Amino acid sequence: MNRMNRRAWLLAIPALLLLAVFLLYPFASVVRYATWDWSGFGDPRPSGTDNLSRLLGDRDFWRSLRTTLLFGVITLPAFLWLSRTVAVAIERTRLEGAIKALLLLPALTTVAGSAVSWFLLYNPNYGFLFELTGIALPWDTAPWAALIYVVLFTLWQNVGYGVLVVSAALRGVPPEVKEAARVDGATDAQVQRFVVYPLLRPATLFLTVIGSVLVLQSYTAVFLLTRGGPFGSTRVIGYYLYETAFERLQLGYGAAITLAVLALTLVVAYLQMRLLSRGIA
Amino acid sequence: MTLFRRLVTVLVCLFVALPLLWLLYMAFLPPRAVLEARLLPTGFSLANFGALAGSGLWRALLISLVTSGIAVLGQLVIGVGAAYAIRTGLRALWLVLLALALPLELLLVPLFRVLQQLGLLDSPLALVMPFLASPLVIFLLYQSLRRLPWEMVEAASLDGAGHPTILARVVVPALLPEIVAAGILGFAAHWNLVLFPKVMVGDRSWWTVQVWLAELLRNRPLEWGLLGAAAFLSAVPIVVLYLVFERRIVMVFERNFG
Numbered sequence: 001m002n003r004m005n006r007r008a009w010l011l012a013i014p015a016l017l018l019l020a021v022f023l024l025y026p027f028a029s030v031v032r033y034a035t036w037d038w039s040g041f042g043d044p045r046p047s048g049t050d051n052l053s054r055l056l057g058d059r060d061f062w063r064s065l066r067t068t069l070l071f072g073v074i075t076l077p078a079f080l081w082l083s084r085t086v087a088v089a090i091e092r093t094r095l096e097g098a099i100k101a102l103l104l105l106p107a108l109t110t111v112a113g114s115a116v117s118w119f120l121l122y123n124p125n126y127g128f129l130f131e132l133t134g135i136a137l138p139w140d141t142a143p144w145a146a147l148i149y150v151v152l153f154t155l156w157q158n159v160g161y162g163v164l165v166v167s168a169a170l171r172g173v174p175p176e177v178k179e180a181a182r183v184d185g186a187t188d189a190q191v192q193r194f195v196v197y198p199l200l201r202p203a204t205l206f207l208t209v210i211g212s213v214l215v216l217q218s219y220t221a222v223f224l225l226t227r228g229g230p231f232g233s234t235r236v237i238g239y240y241l242y243e244t245a246f247e248r249l250q251l252g253y254g255a256a257i258t259l260a261v262l263a264l265t266l267v268v269a270y271l272q273m274r275l276l277s278r279g280i281a
Numbered sequence: 282m283t284l285f286r287r288l289v290t291v292l293v294c295l296f297v298a299l300p301l302l303w304l305l306y307m308a309f310l311p312p313r314a315v316l317e318a319r320l321l322p323t324g325f326s327l328a329n330f331g332a333l334a335g336s337g338l339w340r341a342l343l344i345s346l347v348t349s350g351i352a353v354l355g356q357l358v359i360g361v362g363a364a365y366a367i368r369t370g371l372r373a374l375w376l377v378l379l380a381l382a383l384p385l386e387l388l389l390v391p392l393f394r395v396l397q398q399l400g401l402l403d404s405p406l407a408l409v410m411p412f413l414a415s416p417l418v419i420f421l422l423y424q425s426l427r428r429l430p431w432e433m434v435e436a437a438s439l440d441g442a443g444h445p446t447i448l449a450r451v452v453v454p455a456l457l458p459e460i461v462a463a464g465i466l467g468f469a470a471h472w473n474l475v476l477f478p479k480v481m482v483g484d485r486s487w488w489t490v491q492v493w494l495a496e497l498l499r500n501r502p503l504e505w506g507l508l509g510a511a512a513f514l515s516a517v518p519i520v521v522l523y524l525v526f527e528r529r530i531v532m533v534f535e536r537n538f539g
Contacts, residue, residue, distance in 0.1 A: 007444065008365060008371065009371045010444075011363065012367065012373060014359045014413075014414070015419060018411075018413050019416075022411040023388070025391075025395060026388045026395050027383065029394065029395075030391050033391055033394060040393060082293060086290045086293050088286055099290070101531070102297060103297055104531065106300075108465075108466075108473075108519050109519055109523075110472065110473060110519065111473040112491040112492075112494035113513070113516045114512075116304070116511070117301070117307070117512060119498060120307065120508065121303045156296065156300070159297065160297070164531060164534045165535075167535065168536070188282070189282050192282075213382060220476060224475065241387075242476055242480075245390050246389070254389075254390040255390045258387070258391065262383075262387065265387060266382075268382065269381075269383065273379070273382070
């Protein structure tokens with residue numbers, strides 16, 4: 001390393017400073033805030049471990065963890081399966097580019113605008129599909145339907161991204177390998193199952209991690225579509241955090257919930273780091 | 282099997298396209314057609330857009346455009362420097378990867394306190410400052426730098442160029458496609474923030490378009506035309522950017538996450 005390289009780190013100072021103030025400092029302070037009784041306005045009062053012991057006995061908290069888990073158990077496999085199925089189907093077809101462009105569109109367009117569209121399209125009382133067909137997902141009254149509704153919205157937003165990742169991995173499968181299997185007498189289905197799918201495993205693993213982050217971040221969809229209802233059936237952990245802190249104005253307790261969410265996220269983050277650094281090394 | 286996969290693909294495409302088409306349809310439907318209670322009202326009108334005058338939408342759109350625009354410009358300038366420093370040997374990649382997995386929205390509570398202490402609550406600066414260093418942008422640019430033939434940089438360095446010159450004359454021109462794509466992804470991520478601006482900027486004169494839309498949907502859920510037109514307008518900037526640069530964005534996605 002020469003003298004030049006040693007001075008290049010100066011260029012990272014703005015980024016490092018900003019990350020320290022707006023990421024590391026808040027991150028490190030959550031523990032302290034979690035020992036506060038604080039409404040967000042006025043001075044916080046120290047309350048020791050009250051928030052933490054309340055958290056352990058909070059049935060709504062445990063329920064929101066279970067809801068998040070259920071949400072993930074439904075969303076993740078569907079996300080992986082759809083991404084793989086569509087990516088394999090469009091591989092090397094004429095429409096590949098156009099389909100990818102279409103599927104990526106919901107991820108980028110305005111999220112609240114999308115929610116407006118979904119609300120009026122799938123509304124069980126006066127939505128367009130209900131008026132047209134008479135059938136609708138009763139997401140305003142039935143807990144299971146509300147969860148499915150949020151799952152579908154999340155899939156709608158992210159499936160294009162999954163397809164892109166699998167599609168890129170497919171391109172990395174050498175044609176000779178498939179050809180060799182065919183020469184050995186494998187059928188097309190067998191080539192897919194025993195040659196292509198195992199080679200897709202790193203991409204699938206990567207999507208699993210990304211999907212887990214998406215599950216933990218599903219609070220925006222919940223906020224826009226169902227506000228946690230009906231009967232708390234879609235109150236995922238991230239939404240419970242928002243609701244407690246900023247609608248019931250219990251920021252100290254919100255910090256305690258943040259601790260739990262961060263612990264969950266860090267497990268996922270650790271896996272993501274391992275995977276991404278492997279790709280980099 | 283192939284047939285089944287094609288069938289699934291067709292269904293997925295319809296499922297994805299339907300809400301997008303529905304949005305277009307709603308936005309341009311004449312307000313009277315909705316009341317006629319026909320099964321599928323038709324017609325074309327711009328009346329819904331006229332009804333948005335004075336509703337605050339235009340102001341919200343402008344605030345979103347300006348704050349997302351400034352945030353992304355900052356992200357690119359700061360991101361190029363950081364990515365370059367890491368590429369030349371600064372051991373800070375772990376921090377970027379950690380930040381990538383810790384979205385700011387999960388830190389709503391502690392950030393509320395930090396912004397309060399800095400006196401930034403209810404100010405448009407709260408929408409910009411915390412986002413100026415984007416781990417996504419830094420990561421994407423760093424990945425692109427790793428593919429850049431490093432001899433180019435070393436040659437410039439041997440010729441006596443300093444880091445700022447190398448960045449401006451060699452790195453930025455070579456990475457322009459990636460910079461544009463990272464900028465659009467960063468713009469979309471910032472444009473689509475909902476809870477963060479809602480919590481940090483309660484003052485409605487600084488509402489972003491997402492917050493404004495979420496409130497409209499909550500307060501006037503029956504006004505299809507108005508909602509449709511507003512939602513349509515809020516999607517226009519990103520859709521235009523996306524349609525112009527779609528190939529580049531898809532390429533950057535595939536290269537970096539495939």
